[in-house]
Amino acid sequence: MEEEKKKPKAKPKPKPKPKPEQKNEAQLQFEQVLRNNQKVLRFVQRIQSTLLNPGIPQEMLDKSANVLQPDTFAEIVEERSTSSLCGWPCCVNPIEQRPGEKYRISWKDHR
Ligand SMILES: [Zn+2]
Numbered sequence: 001m002e003e004e005k006k007k008p009k010a011k012p013k014p015k016p017k018p019k020p021e022q023k024n025e026a027q028l029q030f031e032q033v034l035r036n037n038q039k040v041l042r043f044v045q046r047i048q049s050t051l052l053n054p055g056i057p058q059e060m061l062d063k064s065a066n067v068l069q070p071d072t073f074a075e076i077v078e079e080r081s082t083s084s085l086c087g088w089p090c091c092v093n094p095i096e097q098r099p100g101e102k103y104r105i106s107w108k109d110h111r
Helices: 025-050 059-068 069-080
Strands: none
Touching: 025 059, 025 069
């Protein structure tokens, strides 16, 4: 047994430098994902600003709820409330700001 006579480690082959215009599959996929993310982001922003309007149809709200994160929805409620609009997107009623209340939504009225 001559342990010492192991094969010398093969030299790593020098990696061919990728040409800038040549992207591998992973890079292309990654860029695709980024592009899609941007699309989704813009889409969400558009929904978000739409839901700031009074009297959103329930159907639209239901569909939006599938897309929006709870955080985003909370932002909508808050933003509506800062313009003295009921936080519930389907609602057209103004709200009275109460002292110490950041925003409010009358859940009882809307469930
Ligand atoms: Zn309301």
